[in-house]
Amino acid sequence: MTTATATANRKLTAKDFQVPFPNDWCPGCGDFGIINAVQQAFARLELEAHKVAVVGGIGCSGKAPYYFPVYGVHTLHGRLLPFAHGIKLANPEMTIVGVGGDGDGLGIGAGHFVNAGRRNLDMTYIFFNNEVYGLTKGQAAPTLAMGLQPKSLPAPNIQGQLNPLMMAMSVGFTWIGRGYSYNVKKVVDLIVAAIEHPGLSFIDILQPCPTYNNLHTKDWYAGKDLDSGQPRIYWLDDTDYDPVIPEGADDAAVLGKMNEFLTKAHEWGDEIPAGVFLDNRATSTFADRIETRIENYRAQPPNKREIADESGRPTADLSEIFDEVRMT
Amino acid sequence: MTTATATANRKLTAKDFQVPFPNDWCPGCGDFGIINAVQQAFARLELEAHKVAVVGGIGCSGKAPYYFPVYGVHTLHGRLLPFAHGIKLANPEMTIVGVGGDGDGLGIGAGHFVNAGRRNLDMTYIFFNNEVYGLTKGQAAPTLAMGLQPKSLPAPNIQGQLNPLMMAMSVGFTWIGRGYSYNVKKVVDLIVAAIEHPGLSFIDILQPCPTYNNLHTKDWYAGKDLDSGQPRIYWLDDTDYDPVIPEGADDAAVLGKMNEFLTKAHEWGDEIPAGVFLDNRATSTFADRIETRIENYRAQPPNKREIADESGRPTADLSEIFDEVRMT
Amino acid sequence: MADRRYEPQSETVTINHDELAWRVGGPQGSGVDTAAGIFQRACALGGLNVFGRREYYSNIMGRHSYFDVRVAHHPVHSHCDEVQLLTTFEDESLARHAISVVEGGALFYAAKDVEKEVQGITYLDLRAKDDLIAYLEERGLPTTLGGVLEDARQRGVQTYEADFDKLVESLADQLDIVSALAARTTNTLAVAMSLALVEYPRKYVYDALAKIWPGRQKIIDMNVAAVDLAYQFVRDTYDTSKFEHRLTPSQSKEPRILLNGNQAVAMGKIAAGMTFQSYYPISPATDESTYLEAHETFPSTNGARGSVLVVQTEDEISAVCMAAGAALTGARSATATSGPGFALMVEGLGWAGINEVPLVVTLYQRGGPSTGLPTRSEQGDLFLALNAGHSEFPRIVLASSDLEEAFYDAAAAFNYAERYQTVVIHILDKSISSKTMSVPPFDLERIRIERGEIASPNGGHEGPYPRFKPTESGISPRPLLGMPGGMHWLTGGEHTQYGRVTEDPVVREQQMEKRMRKLETAAREIPVDEKLRVYGDPAAEFTILSWGSNKGAIVEAIELLAEEGCAARLIQVRIMSPFPGPELEELLAPAKPLIGVEANFSGQLAQVLRQHTGIACDKLVVKYNGRPMAARRLYETFKTIMDGTDETKIVLRNPNE
Amino acid sequence: MADRRYEPQSETVTINHDELAWRVGGPQGSGVDTAAGIFQRACALGGLNVFGRREYYSNIMGRHSYFDVRVAHHPVHSHCDEVQLLTTFEDESLARHAISVVEGGALFYAAKDVEKEVQGITYLDLRAKDDLIAYLEERGLPTTLGGVLEDARQRGVQTYEADFDKLVESLADQLDIVSALAARTTNTLAVAMSLALVEYPRKYVYDALAKIWPGRQKIIDMNVAAVDLAYQFVRDTYDTSKFEHRLTPSQSKEPRILLNGNQAVAMGKIAAGMTFQSYYPISPATDESTYLEAHETFPSTNGARGSVLVVQTEDEISAVCMAAGAALTGARSATATSGPGFALMVEGLGWAGINEVPLVVTLYQRGGPSTGLPTRSEQGDLFLALNAGHSEFPRIVLASSDLEEAFYDAAAAFNYAERYQTVVIHILDKSISSKTMSVPPFDLERIRIERGEIASPNGGHEGPYPRFKPTESGISPRPLLGMPGGMHWLTGGEHTQYGRVTEDPVVREQQMEKRMRKLETAAREIPVDEKLRVYGDPAAEFTILSWGSNKGAIVEAIELLAEEGCAARLIQVRIMSPFPGPELEELLAPAKPLIGVEANFSGQLAQVLRQHTGIACDKLVVKYNGRPMAARRLYETFKTIMDGTDETKIVLRNPNE
């Protein structure tokens, strides 16, 4: 395992973003496809490993950071967004990818999810949507539809379902996509686009959990139970759906797009749309906004500012501050 | 102050729901209108005081429970929904009214807001929307638009704005309205309807904070700054907007209503809609769902079940439970 | 001891030949739990006493887990670090546990693994690999599982090879089923081979299968066939004479139930009349709540069907607030969690404290800090349980040490909560929660439900009800939300007797004093036998102070000492708040030496003891590798102390668990 | 003492006539803060030493607030329960505080209030009303403010009536402005009347106005006119000879800044090079963060503009996690909160602890438990600060006692955090945060920034960086997120040296021991003078053990004792973790009696002392009504103890604050 850096004579490959440690997800878990896709996306983007942080929540999904030779941060249940925000705000040069479960993100972490939307900080949040709490053995996640009973539940789910796409849109995520973990190629494209988007990106990944979710399995997504036998998932880029809110879009344009989004996000059942749902280029990033307060924020971000001279003396000059309260 | 109970020869009035204690909101605060309205609504609904709990968050708004001679529960910052849920679930006979601020509900409390939507428990949540953190002296609430600078902020707000109506709809509240605190009459109607709705109701109340919100003042809502000089607020019941999703509505109907809702909820500026935005009668209540698991839930709710005989012996009969694990 | 790595960890212990310490290991999800379940049930159905200990990774499939089962004619309360019989069916279990089989013991292994390099075992921790390889190299043995087996043989262990694939094939042939299906009996085969080896009557194994898969006759039949095959195979294949242990069923057929700690607590709660439980999933607490969910309704002596409303919340903050809300209505209400979840409940506990809400929180400690060792055990949360909350409010903290206490304490917690109208934290740990034991069915006659002082507000007062009226005991009659005439306010703020917020300094003092007085009342009223218990020779000077799940192992260690004529006693502290300082001062006066035994880094109980009494432990015996203590290791340690070791802090280590 | 209610609370104290204890009260939002600000600045600008104490309700407008200011030629570190001069301009302040004016003192009151019934004062607490009415009735006085005034006169207090409405009218006339505008000067009028009474040169008042409203000449002019009017009015109207106190400016013009505790901490953080602070608003911590927001950029000796990125988060959980995330990149990072917010940070602290993140948390204690007394003071959170988190990790807990310590400790906290790579909790309380003092400008030369061991990973290693490599000190060089070659993992789970999660028992022990070793290292390295400080006569047996904001009052009390020839010393504990047990054992050996003084219910420091050393305090002097201790009350209490009282727990009460 060495530092992944593209050099003049060598392109990076997914291998550069793999680690020689065993992985302990269940055989056939949808999570594998996701990390494969992330590895490929990193390579395609030619990221320097030390400038990347993969920040995980807690859950099977939350273990994903262990599988990249970058800065891998396995945080607390529901808290990947605040940790990721802290890292990115203090070191804006880093590429931040959040990886977390649906329980993590919309159960215990929902408050951060909602308020992260308000900031539009430049990072990508990959949401592992398996409809269950995997690591605690199969309880209902907030993404599980009411009335369903995956195998660990003693009775059908009595709580309603949240639609992660709707949630992301309602709170202000500016790039929203959906992937399917067994279609790695498409997921790679989504991740690349999400990382390239300069604001807060969200990817809902439909991630079968063969161990606990016996309802929405690989076969189900493949439509094996349907008369048509056709896969349930179809791709928005094969339709004329346009996810873009262009820079400077007016309110009516934004509202129009939101309505289209809503209609698409609502689709489920025999036909499930995937791909890019929203690409909002009209909203400023958090870094832009910080610059209105701290002009040299990008040049002198919190992690870079020189705070002491060689002998450890503070560089901060408090004379102005003292003057405000100076009496004699 | 006596127990408010309507008798054959006397109708209840708002007075029956007032208390003889001083109130310490700032003069002119929008909160006064809200409690007046709640008191009138209680009277109109002829509620028995002991069957009502007003559950508050923390903030100026959170103090509202002190102003009713019912069970008044002043909880923790952001936690009114979990406490309210606990009370209602254990004693389903009670009428529960939540009263809390915008910071309380969509800042620190956002996670509960989101997940309460999944349950559709029969209670009413009155959301005091003043766009600031009143009690901590005027910081930005999550409802404050980006770029605005109410007087306590040292610089314009750099975080985005959440739309409470959108939020409530996205997560599953089944009755959603908006009021304006200086129009008490309309607020009374809204509260009555919200309480009568058998599921989770949400009322966004535009609540001027004369002390800290110098932008959206009574005058502003009255449209004094507009060329027209007309009030900004208009009422949906004066339009042909229909908030109802009827019982048994199909998916397409639901989606259609959501789109209409979205369009209305998005309106802001010179014309601000208020009134009933959503009245969803198609979703089952949490109590209905619990009954699928515990048949006698309504007759023997947690607070009523007889758990001991006169001599304190448990009524629970564990023989079946022991039998499952009995070896010899 | 720090570098005693892959090596036998204890003196060889003599355990009677008619009892057995058995271990089965395998990858998570491969049926290890089922195997252990069959084994334990077979033994328990034969009237034997069973003690099971489960170790597993925070993982769903693939990582190593194992089960230790001790079986005896007398009750057993602890596992052994070393076992007499080990069953493995893949590489990792053999590599990890061969070293823990005692001289004269035996192990089963899968034929196909012999050539496997230790280095190539997928999930074996690097540290463990390195140590094992070094151990084998030192002894000139090949660094393969073959080397491991050879070492075992050199240490006097019988090694029995089994070709599980072949056995599965024969079973498939015999039943005319596909091998994939037959392969599901691998764990049954392994268990049955163990039981065949100790010549245990196979009818109990049949019965066990019926218990495990009630009503699922096809599966039972297939497994019965597997049992027969295994018994046959052992008889035909092995020389069993070298392995002397034999297990005979017991004549006595006292009633016994076999269950784990999570279940015991759940049952205690049901018995106590709990009607509401909120929870957010977290190991090792989840199983209690999911058990309750699966037993949401049950019969009731009054004819009506009883029930517990179990609500899965969005997080632990919601769980604690919801439970508190429910408790206000008079419902007996609780939530269950472990360290990280409890950490999130701190603010909610304070609210319940100042509002005098009878709230029960069941806290299953696991390895920490932070996410720590989510599926391992530690007694690390005592400090937090005692101090969770800013400023001060009275709380009862109650620590159970075994399944019986877990049951009765779970029930008692509600009495304390309602009597003292405050937060009760019932502490257990992972090792109790996943420990299985055969115990007499719990006696509901021992439970009396006391609901504390409930107001009857219709007695004619005017205005709001003085819910928080200062009293001498600190306890004020409480109206339940919904009672006519009982209206008052509740607030996290300091308040008047009506519950209205106040900042008046005098009222503040009154309320603070009123609340804290409840702790004195509780200290006065709770019987000393509930506060602490003494085991062993009460007159002994050699005194062990401990709490919680260590009890079983300590008591057994004391018995071993007693057999050698060494007197010792254990003082088990059960109520941590109000801390029984005065009682302990008296009891501990003659202690010499005083030895704190705890499964945490710094001896938390010992520190709390000193905080309250000034008494310091002379020695501290601690274990913080996330695994429970074994009786015999404690026995050895106590001997070392009796022999006059200089060490004041002795860390129990066992790299092989 | 418990029923000593509305009554003078102290023996009449003699304070030199050239110093002054002054109080101003009024409804929140009516300008009390401004009034006090003018008064303090006027005094400070005259070279006097100023000490201000602010009391206010958790309310925005209308509830009672008051400000105590002590002014002297010598430094002052404590307020007085009794004052010499009281300024009021409405009913409630007069009703509350008249009783606290000493014999020979004076008060101002508004003419219009005299007839007002005590019963009719809107926000006066019921308890306070009842007590005041009973007091007046006992003395045969009318239960009106007239009665209150009459009582004051009987007690030898000068009462000066002012018709503020009339004064405002004359001002309006004089300046030709509307009365509503002129009425805004009411507080200036009140302050100026006080200063006129003590014949303080009015030019300092003018200067104070300019300081308060820099650049707002119109407002200044109006207030200058008000000052003149008030001085004139006092001279014309009152017989000032009966009030003997006079205030003269000081000749010495040593440099002084006037600020409060929140500002001192903020300045310390800026000086220390903090570049990131996350926060969620909460009293009494908010003001620090909003001060930082308003001073987000500042000049820097290296030419570049310095800055602190301040982020308002959605809650305290986010605040602590975000700050930890930022700290991982090498940014000096902190968050500030108070009890309820800190309660929510417990899980996050554990994560920072196990990941060895240099994270500073500034904890402003307020009255608890729960929401408690949000704007009042308590030292109730020591237990929580020491024990927040399940299981164990090393933490530094540092408690400041005054504004200077607040500044230097705020800076030192980052050195500790980075040196020991762990969580530092810097504890203060509401009384420090809102205390204003004139102090010498802080000396940045006393600050040296030490960044601890930072890795230089490009030094040629292979593979992930061994971030958590066990070392003797427990400290391992840390790469900052973003450094080339420094890649490793971070996890709340137990981990290998690379930060990968592990459940290996041996690695677990190594990491646990490595982490906890840092505490020993810190205990060894931190100079004793940082750990604790001794005041008074170091040879005295009479020993007071205390911490935090009580220091000022205790030191003054000791000085008063010394004046009478009674020797006493204070031992102030500053570092609470690692607790300086050995140092204290030595220091406390001759203590007789040992008296714990704390602003909490149960003597938390005293208990921590006992936990670590076995030493118990002989007496406990506590105050838990949410208000700080006054020097003279402590002095009286110490005298009682010297006189041999039997009481072991003495509660300081003052119903009139």
Ligand SMILES: Cc1ncc(C[n+]2csc(CCOP(=O)(O)OP(=O)(O)O)c2C)c(N)n1
């Ligand atoms: C504060 C806290 N509460 C609970 C847990 C226990 N826990 C671990 S993983 C998990 C749920 C994981 O579900 P999800 O986020 O959907 O991830 P998945 O395993 O499905 O990928 C929970 C509740 C925890 N670690 N921390």
Ligand SMILES: Cc1ncc(C[n+]2csc(CCOP(=O)(O)OP(=O)(O)O)c2C)c(N)n1
């Ligand atoms: C855990 C916690 N954090 C912070 C606070 C401090 N606090 C009190 S009120 C408040 C904000 C109130 O704002 P909002 O909810 O909008 O109510 P408003 O005062 O505007 O009605 C905050 C942050 C608290 N009480 N508890």
Ligand code: SF4
């Ligand atoms: S439990 Fe489900 S989500 Fe977790 S690893 Fe297994 S298959 Fe994947």
Ligand code: SF4
């Ligand atoms: S601060 Fe604002 S919201 Fe609070 S009481 Fe005053 S006006 Fe009302």
Ligand SMILES: [Mg+2]
């Ligand atoms: Mg999931």
Ligand SMILES: [Mg+2]
């Ligand atoms: Mg608000």
